[in-house]
Amino acid sequence: MKIYKKNLCKSFLIFLLGPTASGKSTLAMELRKYLPVELISVDSALIYRHMNIGTAKPNKLQLIQHPHRLINIKDPSQYYSVSEFRYDVLREINDILKLGKIPLLVGGTMFYYHILLNGISQLPKSNLELKKKILRENNYNHNYSLHKYLSKIDIISSKNIHPNDVQRLLRALEVCLITGKKFSQLKKNILFRLPYKTIQFVRVLKKKKLYHNIENRLGNMLDQGFEMEVMGLFNRGDLNIHLPSIRCIGYRHMWFYLSGLISYGDMIKQIIVSTKQLVKKQITWLKTWNNIYLLKDTKMELIIEKILNVIYKEDIMYG
CATH class of the missing domain: 1.10.20.140 (Histone, subunit A)
Known part of the structure; x- marks a missing residue:
């Protein structure tokens, strides 16, 4: 497979969107072998420190090998507005472009992508x-x-x-x-539309496969110590169920379980139901999206080949 490491026009962005559990993060990290990209997280849960397992955050080794910007930038006690995200992401985009590399934005918070593409009110x-x-x-x-x-x-x-x-x-x-x-x-009063060319890819899986991935992922999270992770937050004393961090899927349900409000079994059921509801919402958002390339293949090599071919056909290449 051809590796496009040179002769690239750097004044464009790559968006890698898709529903939860569709494999976006793995694909983004794999793409670094073929393109001179730097990764920016577009995920409203990955911004929080000490919330690793339940957010399916890349592990420490992955983050060392494949650094992600806008991960671990806030304590769970803090708020993070959409306008703050826009300011931060534009700063990171500009920094990456100055390095002569391509910003690759990856994540499932559709509203963040929406305000980048369509602007934000003052x-x-x-x-x-x-x-x-x-x-x-x-x-x-x-x-x-x-x-x-x-x-x-x-x-x-x-x-x-x-x-x-x-x-x-x-x-x-x-x-x-x-x-x-x-x-x-x-x-x-919409202002500040994104001033860069974007090439948008959407990872697509059949709903049955997504739901299977969701259930498997939750099982893995529980095996990795998700309950202990939330217990550490629960015992801090300065966090509560009203904070956006604790309202994240999985965390609020585990919080209710630790508070004695629901059973362990109900906690698991509610996490799965809420995650599936999120997937439906993400898919609804994506059905309204324009100018996207769908990535339906199951093999990683074929997906990457399509991405590289699209970039070539978009006339991003020189010569």
Whole structure:
């Protein structure tokens, strides 16, 4: 197989999208053998330190051999806004381009890709104290209280944000309270569209295979000590179920189990159900995506060959 290490135009980006458990990370690391790429994680869970097993984060050896930018940049106690992601990812992209390499963005947080491609509204900076106040004053004891609060002041935003999406609900409420305007109105003023050419690949697996991978992966996580990992977070004393980090799939369910609210068996069932629901949501997002190349092959060699051929056909090559 031809290795395109030279004669590449460096002013473009590669996106590698796909649903959870589709093998994106493995493929991205393998591509480094054939292309002068540097990896950037596009995953809202991999940003957190001390959350390795349950997020299916590449292991220490893999990260040494294949460094990923925007992994392990936040403590689980911290918030991370979409605007922060955009700022960070553009900084990393520029740095990689200056090195004469190609940024390869890989991950499953579709909303992050969406704001890169389509722009982001100019909104006020995040205010952590205000977010804490919103949670405190609304007696946030279940998933729907924030959603109900938002529906009273911005019904359009409440219809567009899932009741379980605590981070986005908090951001919408925060913006409404800071500006005195509706979040849905401010989001119409789109700025900052991505200024680079992008070649987008989507890893595709049959749903049956994805679900099989999800169940196998959870079994492996439990064998690797996922319960002990969450117990370490649980016992810290400064974390709670309302934080975006602990709301991540798997972590919130294990948290409920450690709190005595659900049984071990129910915890496992709920993780599988929630992960499958995430996959359905990711696939729905991808059905609306434009200008993508589908990677349906099962053999790694064939997938990589298609990627390299696409890059060549996109006329990225010189000469």
